[in-house]
Amino acid sequence: MTTTIVTVGGRMAAEGLAMLENAGVECISTGPYPTKPEVMALIDKHQPEALVVRLVELVDRDMLAASRSLRIVAKHGVGTNDIDVAAAKELGIPVIMATGANAHSVAEHALGLILALTKDFRRQDGHIRNGLWDKKLYAGRELRGQKLGLVGFGLIGQILARMAASIGMRVSAYDPFAPDEAFAGGVTRAASLDGLLAESDVVSLHCPLTEGTRGLIGKREIALMKPSAFLINTARGEVIDEPALILALQVGRIAGAGLDSFAEEPPQASPLWKLPNVLLTPHVAGVTEDARRAVSIMTSANVLAFLRGETLAQNLYAKV
Incomplete structure (x- = not known):
């Protein structure tokens, strides 16, 4: 069975996508700042094991609960204010970040x-x-x-x-x-x-x-x-x-x-x-080409490691 990851808010850098695709992962993405119905429809259709969160107003409880297969949510960056971390915790879904990459x-x-x-x-x-x-x-x-x-x-x-x-x-x-x-x-x-x-x-x-x-x-x-x-x-x-x-x-x-x-x-x-x-400036401090590449690579590596059952660093996990 193919592992699927949905990126909410725009595609990751090519290097990060390549890591996932080379591992046999199917990568689906919305455009930047998608509407809630767009996100819900995509998650409902593909039932991803992981969500990667980029440019979005909020990944809320409804989105988190829309996939019965969801095991991990990864912020493409470090700020998790656009993820309902409390709801994720209640649902037993860990939220991780790309700490330090940008x-x-x-x-x-x-x-x-x-x-x-x-x-x-x-x-x-x-x-x-x-x-x-x-x-x-x-x-x-x-x-x-x-x-x-x-x-x-x-x-x-x-x-x-x-x-x-x-x-x-x-x-x-x-x-x-x-x-x-x-x-x-x-x-x-x-x-x-x-x-x-x-x-x-x-x-x-x-x-x-x-x-x-x-x-x-x-x-x-x-x-x-x-x-x-x-x-x-x-x-x-x-x-x-x-x-x-x-x-x-x-x-x-x-x-x-x-x-x-x-x-x-x-x-x-x-x-x-x-x-x-x-x-x-339009919230671009952390998205130079160098930083975007580094964040995508770290995010992909962390998601793959988690899905394989490997232990991640404690400071990568978001706290309520």
């Missing part, structure tokens, strides 16, 4: 946003395109000596900390769950989120989306930041109260923001689109 890509993207904002690239590019050559309008500054505050200090935060330290930034991180041994290379542990926000020249978010982090950065928290500070988000859009951020940017309460994720994706038209002190 961490370097996300850290580089965050650094790119920091550099672009600090060096005033967007405004300067606009001036040139509009025929304006006036160096007095340049508002760039050096990162050397500036303080980078990281909210969340897992693998992505740790990689970014090393990058930032190498160009002379002082780095502090707030993460009540990070072990003490993670704080090395001159990174200081912030005693509180409020203190980190008040002291940092750049705040970069690297925490997962949980009920504890939803709306973590709101009106009160933004008010604690320096007026000259930048806010970077390559985590999940819901970690920030978007209306509060928009207002703060409109009135100059903070200097700017670099956003790769949004509360609604794909997002509807927003006042953010018109703000000159904002850089926007």
